[in-house]
Amino acid sequence: MLLRTHTTREAEDWVRVLDSESVVSVSDQLKFLNLRAVIIDLGSSSLRAGIAYDDAYPQLFLPNVIAVDKRESATRKFGIEALRPAVRDLCDVYYPFKSSAGVDKRTKADAQDLICIFEEVFHQLQIDPREFKVVISHSQFTIQRTKELIMNVLFEHLGVQAVYMQDQAVLSMYSYHETTGVMVDIGDRMDIVPVVQGYVVESGVSRLPYAGRTLTDHMMRLLTESGYRYFSEVESYITRYVKERAAIVALDYETTLSAVEANPQRYTVTVDVSHLNLPDQSKHVPLSSARFRATEGLFQPRLLGKDNPGVHELVQKAVQACGVDTRKELYRNIFLSGATTKLPGFAERLEKELCALVPSSVLIQVHSGPHRQHAAFLGACVAASLSNFDEMCVSQDDWLRNGPESMHKWSLY
Numbered sequence: 224m225l226l227r228t229h230t231t232r233e234a235e236d237w238v239r240v241l242d243s244e245s246v247v248s249v250s251d252q253l254k255f256l257n258l259r260a261v262i263i264d265l266g267s268s269s270l271r272a273g274i275a276y277d278d279a280y281p282q283l284f285l286p287n288v289i290a291v292d293k294r295e296s297a298t299r300k301f302g303i304e305a306l307r308p309a310v311r312d313l314c315d316v317y318y319p320f321k322s323s324a325g326v327d328k329r330t331k332a333d334a335q336d337l338i339c340i341f342e343e344v345f346h347q348l349q350i351d352p353r354e355f356k357v358v359i360s361h362s363q364f365t366i367q368r369t370k371e372l373i374m375n376v377l378f379e380h381l382g383v384q385a386v387y388m389q390d391q392a393v394l395s396m397y398s399y400h401e402t403t404g405v406m407v408d409i410g411d412r413m414d415i416v417p418v419v420q421g422y423v424v425e426s427g428v429s430r431l432p433y434a435g436r437t438l439t440d441h442m443m444r445l446l447t448e449s450g451y452r453y454f455s456e457v458e459s460y461i462t463r464y465v466k467e468r469a470a471i472v473a474l475d476y477e478t479t480l481s482a483v484e485a486n487p488q489r490y491t492v493t494v495d496v497s498h499l500n501l502p503d504q505s506k507h508v509p510l511s512s513a514r515f516r517a518t519e520g521l522f523q524p525r526l527l528g529k530d531n532p533g534v535h536e537l538v539q540k541a542v543q544a545c546g547v548d549t550r551k552e553l554y555r556n557i558f559l560s561g562a563t564t565k566l567p568g569f570a571e572r573l574e575k576e577l578c579a580l581v582p583s584s585v586l587i588q589v590h591s592g593p594h595r596q597h598a599a600f601l602g603a604c605v606a607a608s609l610s611n612f613d614e615m616c617v618s619q620d621d622w623l624r625n626g627p628e629s630m631h632k633w634s635l636y
Contacts, residue, residue: 259384260612261352262603263344264360264391267321268411268436270302271600272344275358275607281600283347287321289336290314299339306457316456320362321411332369337376345381352381356616358607359388360599363414363423364430371627378622385616388633389606390423392416395560397602399590403549404556405541407573408598409521409563411436413534417541419549427544429537435563437527438517442466445513451505461501465494465508466517472568473515474575476523483512490514518566522576535576551585559591560598 260275266287273282290305292298292314300310319332319340345352357377361370370388377383392406392414402421408414413434417427436459443453443462453461469492473479483490490511497506520527521534532540542553554577559570570591577587592598606612621629 259354260356260358260607261345261348261350262358262360262600262607263341264597264600264603265320265362265365266391266410266599267362268318270340270344271597272348273600274348274350274355275604279601279604280594280597283344285343287318287340288316289319289339290316297335299335301339301343311457320365332372334372334376337372338380341376341381352377352383355383356385356387356607357383358603359386360391360394360603361388362412363390363392363416363428367627370630374617374622374627374630378619383619385613385618386622387606387612387616388630389603390416391560391599393418393421393423394600394602394606395595395598396558397605398560398595398598399558399592399602400605401556401558403552404558404590405538405553406558406560407534407538407564408560409434409534410561413521413537415534415537415541417545417553419545419553424541424545427541429540431531431537433527433529434521435561438470438520438563439463439466441520441527442470442513442517445517446508446510448513449509451508461496461499464496464499465510467562468494469510469514470518470566471515472518472521472566472572474568474572476515476519479515480512487511515568518569521563521569522572533576535573535580538573538577539580554581554585555588557587557589558598559589560595562596564591564595 262271262273262275262279262281264271264281268287270285270287271281271283273279285302286306288302288305290300290310294313300314304310305314305316319336341352359373359377361373373388374386377386392408395406395408396402396404396418403419404417406414406416406418408416411434413429413431415427415429417424439459439462442465443459446453446462446465453459491509492514494508494510495506496508516526520529523533524531538557542550545553557573557577564570570589574587574589577589581587594601606615609615615633617629617632
């Protein structure tokens, strides 16, 4: 609806009238329209982006993957285009923000990757980057060089007005409207991050290079027991599809495993894959014990061939790394983010395992937002709505005058 008024007073009167009749405050909508901020959440496997708005959800959700032409490295494709068969045949395909599982856990993104990614984001959003501020959500372990490259591309190549960059764990906590707690962020990797009054307690941070993707690979191996073989990079999306629709976390693993062995039909579910047009002509994929065997590695990593602590033990470590006076509050404020935490039964199992680690007098509360797969994006919208958001940003003038030193101001927030 467009209203044209002759005076400012008449416009203000219309806003008051519309506010009284609207479910969402018109004043709040105007505030966000004037804000003109774009959120870009750089996940290891997926990218979410959209224009900031109160309780907004991503308008873009793309695989965070780059295809580089083998003959001409300057030619690159991003997102869905990078995964098309015709493109994959001629290109090297990789995930620029997915760190390796080895000793060197740095991401592989370079300036050309970032230009390709951000140009595609603004193209698909159909907006001019010069008219917007940008909020970047990044991994806890994104190195300083990559952050500086992001700033350089946004300012000097795209000409955005200002940039605010923040850790995904902190932004995810903003989505719960809290500043103190333990963020359990599990997507393709696992980050356990204690935050006290908005500051990350570095000594309590745990980051493991395996989680959702490793569970998908484990599910892939379990499916071979039933004769279903999906081994290639692209076929892993089929396994992921099956996992997201059938996998669960058992509250008691051994008891559930015994029950399935006694009566497998009772626990069997079938996933419809007929619309995927698979090469082997499969129409349905049945799963029984694989539903929870694939996910148990989150709590018993030895089942995945890992010698790391389980997620509940990492949360315990995060709390213990913080001051004694904050621990009870941290146990009450355990927040989930990331798509892997949406597995049915995960929150209940985490709470149960933590209760076994602490005295009975300690209250354990695991909070699971209904849209926690978008927690960092939602938290970025909250940050963009703050009254001091402009002060939190690095403006284009700041960057041109001070360069990377202008990023030091974020240590204050």
